[in-house]
């Protein structure tokens with residue numbers, strides 16, 4: 001019976017909720033795209049390394065500064081002003097870097113470039129930390145959803161709704177690593 005039960009279960013790729021073939025749209029978010037592979041729907045616990053707040057992977061960016069986390073780097077790149085970048089980079093935690101990023105001299109084109117900047121920063125993390133690259137590849141073809149509780153439907157998914165740009169970036173990087181080989 002358990003085998004036949006599993007045949008009828010899949011997961012919503014929008015919100016990560018379990019779903020039965022017997023039902024139509026997802027009960028949680030109303031979308032109708034599903035996967036047989038269980039998604040990662042929270043970047044916590046064993047998947048914390050996917051989070052921008054993950055503190056075990058400092059990166060050096062093209063501006064020559066070393067950032068403790070991808071969050072530090074992202075917040076600093078909101079401005080072209082190097083003194084402000086250094087101030088953000090010096091913050092002791094990613095949460096403080098995020099708050100500091102609200103007070104920088106914002107570059108004019110930020111809204112147009114922020115997704116590609118995030119992609120470059122997250123890519124740097126996985127190309128320079130081989131242990132994390134291996135862990136990313138080990139997620140296989142699981143859909144990566146930055147499910148969050150802090151009302152961010154842009155980078156992630158909040159209460160089933162969102163564009164999940166961070167998850168999309170991570171899946172794109174994983175896909176490129178698979179195409180180009182993991183060495």
Ligand SMILES: [Zn+2]
Nearest residue numbers: 012015026029
């Ligand atoms: Zn759903």
